Amino acid sequence: MPTPPSPIAFIDLKAQQARIRPQVEARFTAILDHGAYINGPEVRELEDALCDFTGCARALAVGNGTDALIIPMMALGLTAADAVFIPAFTYNATCSAAMISGGTPVFVDVRSSDFCMDPADLERRVAEARGRGLNPRMVVAVDLFGIPADYEALFAVAKAHGMVVLADAAQSFGCRWNGRYAGNIAEVTGTSFFPAKSLGCYGDGGAIMFRDGDLWEACEEVRWHGTDSAGRKESVRVGLNGRLDSIQCAIVTEKLKIFGHELKRRREIAALYNERLTGAFDAQAFALGAESGWGYYTVAIDGRDAVQARLKEDGVPTAIYYGQSLNTMKAFEHLNPDGGMPVAERLVQRVLSLPLHPYLTDEQANYVCDRFLAAVERRND
Ligand SMILES: Cc1ncc(COP(=O)(O)O)c(C=O)c1O
Missing domain, CATH: 3.90.1150.10 (Aspartate Aminotransferase, domain 1)
Incomplete structure (x- = not known):
């Protein structure tokens, strides 16, 4: 029976760890020393680094890739009357996020060519949703396996019906569409730093990236229990604990460098x-x-x-x-x-x-x- 030249891993996190271990250990020590485990300087450092890499206007580090979808959905104040269009071939989190945030998911078929949302089917599903009395509100474009969805066509359908496009780039950090990196393609993008992702941390993590910063403030409030950023006391909207801790932010920052x-x-x-x-x-x-x-x-x-x-x-x-x-x-x-x-x-x-x-x-x-x-x-x- 044939055997590989050396054991083959589906994803090799150990080799990567060996490459960055000294830097990661130095980061752990620094965080143990300053003690700001939540909201330490590493959070902003990662957010800035994500903006530098992707070209997006603002970024928010969040607890995981699912929160990175839920938070923008909550910030938009979805209700059960709002249709959220989701490709039927993706990870389940995309659909759960829409349900958790109170919208009504509507499935859209994918194309056999790129496995991503079919813009022609989206048109049909929008018409059907309207027929059911739903208000077409959001398209979740999933860049499946790393390939950017057909943004040109999806943006056109979204624009025609006044919908927001939320990119689910959990699998596609580093992809580009017309010269723009994921994070700077759709108005708002969620990504995941689950360890097996191309950019991951050593635990759960994620980020929301904003092409122009419009939704940033509302998302920033939702991420921190819905509180206003000035005082963090009064809930000004419904929120959750969607923060990413300083240690995970430092790890992602080190991984972003390579x-x-x-x-x-x-x-x-x-x-x-x-x-x-x-x-x-x-x-x-x-x-x-x-x-x-x-x-x-x-x-x-x-x-x-x-x-x-x-x-x-x-x-x-x-x-x-x-x-x-x-x-x-x-x-x-x-x-x-x-x-x-x-x-x-x-x-x-x-x-x-x-x-x-x-x-x-x-x-x-x-x-x-x-x-x-x-x-x-x-x-x-
Ligand atoms: C397409 C897609 N969306 C969302 C998620 C959710 O990310 P997380 O597991 O970090 O919550 C994943 C994670 O596997 C994913 O592949």
Whole structure:
């Protein structure tokens, strides 16, 4: 049985930790010394660094990627009469966030080409939602697996119906659309610093980024129990504890310093995969002017389960994101429209994510390609 040149990790956080450990330890010591565990100077430092990297006007560090969606939704004061359009093929947090914040999620199917929200289906769902007496209020554009959603088309639909576009960039930090980084594409963007994300912390974390700062103040209040920033005593709106602590902020700041190098390496591996594997699967296509952040390298393929089993035997870890579309999940199936979400429901049977992280060697990546091609060839045996 073939074996990898060295063990292959799906995501290698240990190699990254070895690279930044002295800096992280120095940060821990500094925080232990100053003792401002909440709202220490590291919070603002990270927020400024996120603005510098992405070009966004303001940023807020928050407790996790789900809060990064809930907080802007709460800041907009959604009610059950407000339709929040969500792609049916994404992580469940996107839909839960809309429900927690009081809006009514409306599923939109994705495109088989880029696996992201289908702007044509969005148009149809907006008309349907209006027919049900809902007020189209927000589009949550998920940059699935790192690929920017089709913002040009989504912005056009949103504008035509007076909707806010909230980008869910939990998987796409570092992606670009028309030269703008995620965080500076939509008016408001949420991202996640869950450890396995391309920019992660050592625990839970997330950030909200604002293209022009309009919603910033309301989100800043929601993040801190809805209190006014001057006194922090009176709740001026309903809020929650959405803060990110100083230690996690310092860790993300250190990781952001090496993020550019890591992204370059992700791109190199993706290019190697593209070169060697194109034609063996349906690739996740992206539009001209869009650059993936390569959160994941996800392919769509018939006989997916057989390919995955063979890769496992050969020491190649893979993952299925996602094996179920949201509209069929127990918590959300009451939102499933007649006819379901055909493209999403088919994709969940075909998607497979290959190992992709900045510490994968060319030798390992070539081994992944060799074994993938062999597995594809023998998937029907
Ligand atoms: C698309 C998407 N949205 C939201 C989230 C939620 O982020 P978190 O787990 O940090 O709350 C995730 C996390 O996996 C995600 O992939």
